[in-house]
Amino acid sequence: MVSKTLSRVRLSREERYAQLVETAWKIIDEEGTEALTLGHLAEQSGVTKPVVYDHFTNRSGLFATLYQEFDRRQTALMDDAIQKAKPELEALASVIATSYIECVLLQGREMPSVIAALAGTPELEKIRNDYAVIFTEKCRKIFAPFCGKNGISDAALWAMLGAAEGLSYATACGAITAAQAKDELFHIIISMVQRSF
Structure with a gap:
């Protein structure tokens, strides 16, 4: 043998x-x-x-790394799509909505599981907060040319992010379709910008 x-x-x-x-x-x-x-x-x-x-x-460090890898991929896909989009409100809102939802779907059902495994750990809180700040500031800059003189409020940006996360989760779990999630997020973004006037 x-x-x-x-x-x-x-x-x-x-x-x-x-x-x-x-x-x-x-x-x-x-x-x-x-x-x-x-x-x-x-x-x-x-x-x-x-x-x-x-x-x-440790195990939390591993899950934190997986979350960061997901975040890096999501950011790269979104940045690429933004560069290719027309500099118009509807086009950019569509890109943000589509990129956000599609990236979660690209990772499939694994991402909610990773987040659940990290729930309550200091690693996840720091990573999520860092990502949230980067993402909301990116959106503030992207949509600034279409806003009123005071720009988009912090509360509105955080509400948009919460909606994006919730819609992504519902899509990954099969509660709603990707098309529904993208459409809803698109309208939330448009409304957020319009309310800045």
């Missing part, structure tokens, strides 16, 4: 990180968030536990 041994592939730190993140998403997709432990990730990635701990420190 021939013994099978896994040969470990030597990767750079960046390549190993990318491999671990990809494997983590695969585990969540196939087995759920409960199955994603650092030990299981190490086993599925063909590395030792210390390698995984070196990258993520």
Whole structure:
């Protein structure tokens, strides 16, 4: 009988990180968030536990990293779409609404599970707050040319973000369609801008 041994592939730190993140998403997709432990990730990635701990420190750190990766992808997709859009209110509102919802759908049902796994942790609170500030300020700048002299209020921007998160969650869970979510978010954005006058 021939013994099978896994040969470990030597990767750079960046390549190993990318491999671990990809494997983590695969585990969540196939087995759920409960199955994603650092030990299981190490086993599925063909590395030792210390390698995984070196990258993520603990389970919350791993989930925080997955959230940040999602955020980076979402930002890149949205920025690309904004660059290609006509500099008109309706076009930009459509881009923001579509990009926000589609990015959540691109990640599928895994993203709500990651957020649930991080619920109540300091890591998630900091990451979400940082993202919220960046996103709301981006929207303030994008829509400034279409607003009244006082611009969009902070409360209106936070309400729009809350709506975007709620609609994304409802879409990912199948409560509403993506088209419904995009349309509703589009109208919320238009209304937010119009109320600035």
